[in-house]
Amino acid sequence: xxxxxxxxxxxxxxxxxxxxxxxxxxxxxxxxxxxxxxxxxxxxxxxxxxxxxxxxxxxxxxxxxxxxxxxxxxxxxxxxxxxxxxxxxxxxxxxxxxxxxxxxxxxxxxxxxxxxxxxxxxxxxxxxxxxxxxxxxxxxxxxxxxxxxxxxxxxxxxxxxxxxxxxxxxxxxxxxxxxxxxxxxxxxxxxxxxxxxxxxxxxxx
Amino acid sequence: xxxxxxxxxxxxxxxxxxxxxxxxxxxxxxxxxxxxxxxxxxxxxxxxxxxxxxxxxxxxxxxxxxxxxxxxxxxxxxxxxxxxxxxxxxxxxxxxxxxxxxxxxxxxxxxxxxxxxxxxxxxxxxxxxxxxxxxxxxxxxxxxxxxxxxxxxxxxxxxxxxxxxxxxxxxxxxxxxxxxxxxxxxxxxxxxxxxxxxxxxxxxxxxxxxxxxxxxxxxxxxxxxxxxxxxxxxxxxxxxxxxxxxxxxxxxxxxxxxxxxxxxxxxxxxxxxxxxxxxxxxxxxxxxxxxxxxxxxxxxxxxxxxxxxxxxxxxxxxxxxxxxxxxxxxxxxxxxxxxxxxxxxxxxxxxxxx
Numbered sequence: 426x427x428x429x430x431x432x433x434x435x436x437x438x439x440x441x442x443x444x445x446x447x448x449x450x451x452x453x454x455x456x457x458x459x460x461x462x463x464x465x466x467x468x469x470x471x472x473x474x475x476x477x478x479x480x481x482x483x484x485x486x487x488x489x490x491x492x493x494x495x496x497x498x499x500x501x502x503x504x505x506x507x508x509x510x511x512x513x514x515x516x517x518x519x520x521x522x523x524x525x526x527x528x529x530x531x532x533x534x535x536x537x538x539x540x541x542x543x544x545x546x547x548x549x550x551x552x553x554x555x556x557x558x559x560x561x562x563x564x565x566x567x568x569x570x571x572x573x574x575x576x577x578x579x580x581x582x583x584x585x586x587x588x589x590x591x592x593x594x595x596x597x598x599x600x601x602x603x604x605x606x607x608x609x610x611x612x613x614x615x616x617x618x619x620x621x622x623x624x625x626x627x628x629x630x
Numbered sequence: 631x632x633x634x635x636x637x638x639x640x641x642x643x644x645x646x647x648x649x650x651x652x653x654x655x656x657x658x659x660x661x662x663x664x665x666x667x668x669x670x671x672x673x674x675x676x677x678x679x680x681x682x683x684x685x686x687x688x689x690x691x692x693x694x695x696x697x698x699x700x701x702x703x704x705x706x707x708x709x710x711x712x713x714x715x716x717x718x719x720x721x722x723x724x725x726x727x728x729x730x731x732x733x734x735x736x737x738x739x740x741x742x743x744x745x746x747x748x749x750x751x752x753x754x755x756x757x758x759x760x761x762x763x764x765x766x767x768x769x770x771x772x773x774x775x776x777x778x779x780x781x782x783x784x785x786x787x788x789x790x791x792x793x794x795x796x797x798x799x800x801x802x803x804x805x806x807x808x809x810x811x812x813x814x815x816x817x818x819x820x821x822x823x824x825x826x827x828x829x830x831x832x833x834x835x836x837x838x839x840x841x842x843x844x845x846x847x848x849x850x851x852x853x854x855x856x857x858x859x860x861x862x863x864x865x866x867x868x869x870x871x872x873x874x875x876x877x878x879x880x881x882x883x884x885x886x887x888x889x890x891x892x893x894x895x896x897x898x899x900x901x902x903x904x905x906x907x908x909x910x911x912x913x914x915x916x917x918x919x920x921x922x923x924x925x926x927x928x929x930x931x932x933x934x935x936x937x938x939x940x941x942x943x944x945x946x947x948x949x950x951x952x953x954x955x956x957x958x959x960x961x962x963x964x965x966x967x968x969x970x971x972x973x974x975x976x977x978x979x980x981x982x983x984x
Contacts, residue, residue: 479692486691504708573685592686
């Protein structure tokens, strides 16, 4: 087939089901898929979108409960990345790259409105309250999950964020440092340490 | 990484440990359960860390499929718009696109434009009977239609010109491959019917390849714009194919894809350029049989081919020479028949099978 040459692949005006050949993309690694995207391959764009939109939505939602706003920001992000595809960096982790971009956009949005921590008066990156408690064998100390979530929800935003990135999204210190705009990886390490210390302190009270 | 010396905070930060708590696999499960059995003193630290990690449940808020698709469509619309505005096309092409786009809708709905543009009405060139133009195998044809449009027919191709051609519509039916240079007549759309697709033209030059035995139909546009829709549907869904784009219709699953094409590869035939690009045996056989009007005589199952070459107005002998040079098959010409035999492998050409 004479496609995928120097020009773009354009899907038909009406996106028809099953044409994106999604299964073929799953076998490729991030760097490869990103390269394809950078050449303007719209199938790559669609694959990346479908792979990461739910997570990005969830992530954005942690910052701001206004779903429509989050959807708009993510839409703008994908259009922007497509427009600037030739100049954007290569990456070996698309998820990390998209998270980083999204965070920056949300911050810009929020700075304009002078609100970063919440839109509808609900704090960001909060843990679900769970009534369960767990007994630690050999000790009579009860680890109360309820206490843990309360304690985390009391931490400052960046510390709550790093716990989210490290435990929930499974990013590395290096990726987290980059997402948070830190110059050194060890800053991320320190931040997590501080967060866990803060947690310990709150729980001990 | 000596787990024996880990405090509970160390476990809290260890990715391998975290991974096991959140998503145990048979391997990690085996490792940790085993380790805990062998290090009972450290169990408390482990359990404490595990308890904390497993309590980190962030509320998951996932979008609905509808929301996901809606945003995707908005993204695609935005990038289509962006690409159109930033295209390198000449301005007249862009203008034609805009006219054509709006015209296409009008044509689909009614022939009102035709009626309104009475001043554009040209004197009729009436064809009394249905005209059939046919290029045999080994033959190519070039001729002009009554409206001034020019057509190249590739080998083994038939073009049927509708008896009403020129009145209201300009309809032809194609079986095979043809290159069209359509004379502009906005009042009378030029329509090419192939087996599964209908292509409506708005004053352009393009190539259609629709041999009955092929799995795909290809419409490649050199300049201007065409509108392609499935034969049986009246109009929607349709696809616009613009200059430098080629639409490929897969007959089996009725899927459509649009991409770019290499002009020499797709249009070369009308300038008598025979083009092979990583062609397999079947493609070589089909191309040569059509191009030179010969027949292949295959004695034993031929070896695989991946042939690349460009030939301009060359004889079949020259093409076969080039083939023989690199192929694992032997091609010999005997009158009108090409004999194909797999090459006998000698010790020097024998390779390992794996």
